[in-house]
Amino acid sequence: MSLLTLTGTRPLNRALPPWWLIATALVPIALIALPLVYVVTRAAEAGWDGIRDEIFRAYTYSLLTNTLVLAISVTLAASIIGVAVAWCVERTDLPGRQIWRVVASLPLAVPAFVSSFAWSSMGSQFQNMAGAILVLTLASYPLVYLPVAAALRGMDTGFEDVSRSLGRGPWHTFFFTILPQARPALGGGALLVLSHMLAEFGALSLLRVQTFTTAIFASYELRFDNVSAALQAGILLILALFAAYTEMRMRAGTRHSRVGRGAARQPSLATLGRATPAVMFGQIVLSLLALGVPLTALAYWLFIGNSAGHGLSEVWPAIWGSSTLSIAGALVTTLLALPLVLLATRFNGRLARFADRLPYIIHGLPGLVIALALVFFSIHYVPAVYQTVLLLIVAYAVLALPLAQTALRASIALVPPRLEEISRSLGRGPFKAFLSVTLPNIAPGIGAALALLALELMRELTATLMLAPTDVVTLATEVWSHTNDAEYAAAAPFAALLILVSAVPVYVFTRRTLEAYEIT
């Protein structure tokens, strides 16, 4: 059996999920509910009049316009670039594909607020909406490129052969055969970009674009009650709801699973021919803009100014804090996400759907709001965990659950439920079947999820500032506090280290994502 692909219409398991799965899924659901409850109760304190006044203000309208223009433009542009780069790298005869494959994913290692600083230091022409769209597109296209590239690699080329054999041209085949198969990957990546845009703070603050997230920070900074911040967070929640719903519609009805680790058949590569220099030029320009500009600016700050000069004694605690917190956060988040994804991919029914969708609702919320909610609940109900690493890890898990779900879902969905059924028909219980069949098959996916989560959490700033134990610092908080004090040269070593340390998860994530489907 070289390759067998099971697709399409097979109904999902209609049986009730086992109790252990429900029990373990309830934990993340309860955690996710905390910020929702907080935002809703705080917003309700404003009363109907307060809510109406806030919604129908000209200022709210301008925030809404800015938020939507930014989020939609960046998501579209990042999707187009991501898909184009993935296709060029995976499916054409572009020279040096192995190198481009790596280079294209490297901008992931540069946090958006670092590249925004680089661009905004070049002049005011980038400090506006157009500049923000440019900078954030460059920073986020790898989030689309990587999953789409992985999907292109793992794709059964049989469909394409059929399409071509029926006389369809390469464009037709791309849009009607390849793209639909890559849709879950594209949709997941695009939603990720979209939610990042809704929650982005640092970069937009430097690029002088005001969205709901920057307004939430301003409200929180300007006023000593959190009601207006909660109202704005409520509006942001509604936007995130639309985003999650759209992504789900994109995903709905698609189900592609396969048996076997892939066929020993390479997809036929498209010949670029005369277009080669143009494509090559495009790749070079993209890398220069996405990587060259931020790194050059950082190098400038490393060598200029005299506020620098940190010994290991200052740098080491930040590296230690960033690594331990992000690794612990990534592991805990993955553990919490597993039951949600299993429920959603293996079972049908209300609970499964609810479990799958709930985390996405809060994905567009900034870390600040989640941190405020956790401060409130921990101080009032579990004071012992306040300002402990435990609470910070919980915040990380709430923030990053959707990311873990997206990363895990792709690999779990590719394991046909029939494998588990076969295992169970051989006398194993559902839990044992999961341990012995499903888990080993999704291990590469888990590796990719861990790396992506570690990367995301390493640059988390606002929740870390509010919830971390008082003596804990991270590279991101150090960059922030030095930038805040206008000591850019002092911030530069921490920013450079943040990029260096990020390179590890980027490398793991890239390899795991691209090789998860590689022929072994």
Add this chain to the structure above:
Amino acid sequence: MAHSSFGRRQFLLGSATLAGAAVLGASAPARLLAAQQQTLTLYNGQHKKTTAAVVRAFTNATGINVDIRNGHSSQLANQIIEEGERSPADVFYSEESPPVVALANRGLLARLQPQTLEQIPPRYRAKDDTWTGISARSRVVAYNTKMISPDELPASVLDFATEAWKGKVAYVPTSGAFQEQIIAINLLKGRAATLKWLSGLKAYGQQYNGNMSALRAVESGEIATALINDYYWYSLASEFGSENLSSAIFHQGNQDPGALITLSAAGVLKSAKNMAAAQKLLSFMVSAAGQQAVVDSVAEYPLRAGVESPYPLKPFDELDAPDITAADLGDGADALTLEREAGLA
């Protein structure tokens, strides 16, 4: 097949062990430290370097350790309000006075000791003895020396909000000091004039999200002037050398709200678990040694007589500032109402 799945299971088991270890590892140093000795917890919104310098001098002098939690002043004040009497904070040191006043208004601050208070002139501390100013600075106009000459600058900060200055003035609506300036204008010139000023800035000025980025925009020639605090410019000057800068600062003087003096301030939490040590830190911050440590690390004016700043500041008594104190400015709640009305927030 069996071999490879065994390997993966081991990988997963290993990951789970690592997760536990990482969680424990990250929290271990904090617990150890807490067990070893009693330490003060300071919530700090003042410049990190400044507070680190004062605290170092305090620990050297008294042997009391201080854990510093850094953040934005208003964010930390909000956090303390949320934490209520369970707040781990003993002392709050704020970059601006309104966040401290907000805590005082909510009854969260303890009275300071008389011997602490009497080190600082009454003008620069709370009427109810709950907080004291630590250092002072002046609102200024930063201008690009190649784009504009100082004699072209207007006599009052109110004049910047006019069409003549279209596209030439940077301001930071979210900054604490800008809020204080709004209240000062409201107190001195009335509500209508304040709203007119804010709407004028909205129409003709350029918004920036930070004082430093506004100053950098002036420095790079992106915009001609910016309404900021004086120490941002001195910070830039010590980063690059003042002779290399293409910006300078202009003191409005003339008792104009453009020359407003604002304070950094500190208070002790009523809920402080280490009340004696917390009061000791406050009394150190206003002592000669404490004040010197502050003004050596940031270009702000000392509030205690007899302490000199090493920076080439314009003499404090020549600032010709308006007669408005931090107590007059209050917790700044009006500023937001005014900004909202003018469509700035």
